[in-house]
Amino acid sequence: MSSKKALCLNCRQWSFDIHVCEHCGYIISQAAKDEIKQKEYNKLNPPKPPSKLRRAMEYLRTSKNPLLKLLYYLLMGVWMIYVGLVMSIMYIAAAASG
Structure with a gap:
């Protein structure tokens, strides 16, 4: 049975969780990084109400x-x-x- 591993760019260790490193907590997944950036952007720039x-x-x-x-x-x-x-x-x- 094969499982996916991801290499953490922060601590250079292999992690079984492909989204977050289990050793140092660094976010590995680009989709997760983009989601966090989008949440921060939406928090700083709320949508404008309709005219x-x-x-x-x-x-x-x-x-x-x-x-x-x-x-x-x-x-x-x-x-x-x-x-x-x-x-x-x-x-x-x-x-x-x-």
């Missing part, structure tokens, strides 16, 4: 009132037309410049 516009659009999208849902889809349709026009103008400008 008023995003909350309003989410309310319109999930509303049970059909008129509010219609308003949401009309606003999104106008937004998509605007984005399409801007992209086509940018494409023409890029094509014209060579």
